[in-house]
Amino acid sequence: MTDEQKLAKFEARILAGEKIEPKDWMPEAYSKTLLRQMSQHAHSEVIGMQPESNWVLRAPSLRAKKILLAKIQDEGGHGLYLYSAAETFGIDRAEMIEQLQTGKAKYSSVFNYPTLNWADIGAIGWLVDGAAIVNQTMLAKCSYGPYSRAMIRICKEEGFHQRQGYEIMAKMMTGTAAQKEMAQDAMNRWWWPALMMFGPHDAESVHTSESMRWKIKVESNDKLRQRFVNRTVEQAHHIGLTVPDANLKYNKETMNWEFSEINWDEFWAVVKGNGPCNHQRMAHHIKYHNEGAWVREAAIAYENKLQQKQKTTV
Amino acid sequence: MSNNNSQFPQWEVFIQEKSGSAFEHAGSVHATDKKMALQNARDIYTRRNEGRALWVVMTDNIASTTRDDEEEFFDPSEDKIYRTPNFYKMPAGTTNL
Ligand SMILES: [Fe+2]
Ligand SMILES: [Fe+2]
Numbered sequence: 001m002t003d004e005q006k007l008a009k010f011e012a013r014i015l016a017g018e019k020i021e022p023k024d025w026m027p028e029a030y031s032k033t034l035l036r037q038m039s040q041h042a043h044s045e046v047i048g049m050q051p052e053s054n055w056v057l058r059a060p061s062l063r064a065k066k067i068l069l070a071k072i073q074d075e076g077g078h079g080l081y082l083y084s085a086a087e088t089f090g091i092d093r094a095e096m097i098e099q100l101q102t103g104k105a106k107y108s109s110v111f112n113y114p115t116l117n118w119a120d121i122g123a124i125g126w127l128v129d130g131a132a133i134v135n136q137t138m139l140a141k142c143s144y145g146p147y148s149r150a151m152i153r154i155c156k157e158e159g160f161h162q163r164q165g166y167e168i169m170a171k172m173m174t175g176t177a178a179q180k181e182m183a184q185d186a187m188n189r190w191w192w193p194a195l196m197m198f199g200p201h202d203a204e205s206v207h208t209s210e211s212m213r214w215k216i217k218v219e220s221n222d223k224l225r226q227r228f229v230n231r232t233v234e235q236a237h238h239i240g241l242t243v244p245d246a247n248l249k250y251n252k253e254t255m256n257w258e259f260s261e262i263n264w265d266e267f268w269a270v271v272k273g274n275g276p277c278n279h280q281r282m283a284h285h286i287k288y289h290n291e292g293a294w295v296r297e298a299a300i301a302y303e304n305k306l307q308q309k310q311k312t313t314v
Numbered sequence: 315m316s317n318n319n320s321q322f323p324q325w326e327v328f329i330q331e332k333s334g335s336a337f338e339h340a341g342s343v344h345a346t347d348k349k350m351a352l353q354n355a356r357d358i359y360t361r362r363n364e365g366r367a368l369w370v371v372m373t374d375n376i377a378s379t380t381r382d383d384e385e386e387f388f389d390p391s392e393d394k395i396y397r398t399p400n401f402y403k404m405p406a407g408t409t410n411l
Contacts, residue, residue: 024381093321303346
């Protein structure tokens with residue numbers, strides 16, 4: 001079969017709703033785009049543990065602490081599912097981690113913002129995980145089998161992440177004036193970064209049309225962002241929070257909440273490494289990766305010893 | 315194994331949801347040995363009571379077919395519908411069959 005015939009067959013399968021599996025023929029641009037996207041997604045899960053773990057030791061109750069720990073553990077698991085899925089392209093995990101640590105691979109910019117107080121933990125769960133759910137529910141329908149399966153598993157676990165965040169916000173909104181102010185302040189700081197999570201406008205997104213044709217994504221950035229806004233504005237109002245956007249208004253015809261233009265200069269500045277925490281996040285990752293070296297060494301030494309023992313007993 | 319940046323060998327994880335049901339593939343983990351593979355699999359794939367029994371098997375030990383041999387490999391079973399009960403015509407009014 002020529003490459004054109006293979007491509008035609010590949011596209012026909014995608015059109016028919018079939019999934020592409022690791023050993024199947026696929027165009028190079030397909031695996032390249034997916035690998036970039038999946039490794040970025042895996043790194044985001046892992047780096048995303050940092051802003052939240054900042055509050056584990058200061059959680060206001062044992063209940064809150066247990067919940068936060070469980071959520072952070074889930075995020076680590078999400079990273080692992082995604083690294084495994086990315087490894088189906090034949091890349092080594094160590095290589096992906098090196099790409100992260102040298103800045104060649106990106107992670108979601110939203111994790112370059114700081115968590116200043118407990119309300120931020122509520123805002124992250126509700127807004128950041130909320131935005132992630134909208135995106136990941138779409139990705140569960142993508143054409144690459146291992147990615148789609150990882151997303152289905154992740155979506156099942158995300159439900160509690162968003163609800164625990166909203167619960168924190170709702171509780172603070174029934175508290176003292178100072179607590180309400182804290183919740184509103186967190187809302188004000190996390191709202192726009194959450195909207196930026198969906199990426200640039202479709203018209204400016206370099207990969208959109210091919211990605212849509214090959215079902216690497218099945219809905220556009222703007223459509224997903226609008227879905228998130230529609231859901232979230234109503235949840236905010238429900239507990240008395242104000243959305244920090246003077247132009248926010250409901251359009252009865254389109255049934256959408258219309259909102260202001262995103263500050264794209266800020267978006268690109270953070271992507272390029274100039275967010276408030278970019279440096280700190282990476283320094284932390286590198287430090288603990290290096291400090292964990294003795295654990296990996298010990299595991300390898302132990303396994304070598306086991307094999308030695310087996311050889312001598314056989 | 316020696317490289318300290320090694321991700322360790324890969325294992326495939328199978329979970330049995332409840333006693334008597336089939337073991338189903340859940341995903342993979344990395345580990346140096348069987349015990350670590352089982353513990354990692356428990357921590358990663360069964361945090362919400364997804365199962366009460368686990369298998370782990372080194373990925374390298376799994377043989378699989380590919381999409382390319384799909385037709386050649388599976389076609390022989392396609393024209394043998396007499397292997398299914400509906401192929402047979404029963405006399406009208408037959409019951410319990
Ligand atoms: Fe996650
Ligand atoms: Fe999450």
